[in-house]
Amino acid sequence: MDTFLETERLVLRRFTAADADLLIELDSDPAVMRFLSGGEPTAPEDVRKRDLPSILAGYEKWGGRLGVFAAYERNGGAFIGWFLLRPESEGPLDEAELGYRLRQAAWGKGYATEGSRALLAKAFTEFGLRMVWAETMSVNRSSRHVMEKLDMTLRQSVPVPDDMRMVEGSELGGVRYEITGEQWERRRPGAE
Template sequence: MHAFLRTERLVLRPFTEADADHLFALDNDPEVMRFINGGAPTSREEIGTAVLPRLLHDYPCLGTRGFWAAEERGTGTFLGWFEFRPLDEHSCAVVELGYRLNRAAWGRGHATEGSRHLIDKGFTDLGVERVTANTMAVNTRSRRVMEKSGLSFLRTFTGDWPDPIPGSEHGEVEYRLTRAEWQQRR
């Protein structure tokens, strides 16, 4: 299958319908989903009707998708996914960076590695002007990945949580990196 991006240890490739079982396992690990939905399980039906369609969506300004399956280079082991999706479907100026990896991939630098390479590709090949990323304020591991990927803390804000989960009372944080900031660091 065609790879969107290859790094030293990762291959990011487009999702296919055949990834449903991987997504089901990923989204049913309570620790993986702790800061997403409080660890609630995701049904197979929801994977097929909501999750996969979102991950299979093409963005006209990118000429490709905004979500990619992450595999370990060499073994092909499914690790999770990365998001590098335009906030406006028709403009690549601002993209959102995200990642969801299985626990076996945690603490090994995969999230930072994939994020850094996506950011570089965005600024060099995709016409991106700003990368943004959000997480719960209490999600220190994800915040650290954002920082190690070159993003800077911008603000804390309160989202509208229809079903609050533990930690949501502390709000969310937004990080960002502009093309100019990225160029200065190179």
């Protein structure tokens, strides 16, 4: 396994061309897709021809340092989903989006916080990013709670993309949280 990052309970690695079935299975769960597509699964062909090639191209674009990473439990090796840390396609390279999509079996175990916290540390100490941001729907309390536990600051409301208008709660819009490297340094455990 080509390990990108390890935490106490997680191993993150780069996806490979052989991983389409993992993504298809993840995106086929209506609960996982609730705040993304209203519970509609991603078509397997879209995963194979659009999503996975885009993920793999991201490693090339950002030198393997940034992108979308498969997440596994260290104990037992179960695939639990993915985490991402990557710039917007046309955005500044010193800013990156933080995100995750986890299987239901991994919910409520603190994995989203643990993996995201490790990615923030890598972003600011190893990659020298200036700022990391994350967006979710206003009604997605679970993801908002993770962002708050990461000491990210609610910055603004954001519109919901047109392709998400059918999602329950989309009329309330979305929210954007941010944290700068300077804020992270001041807030991390042991900082003075």
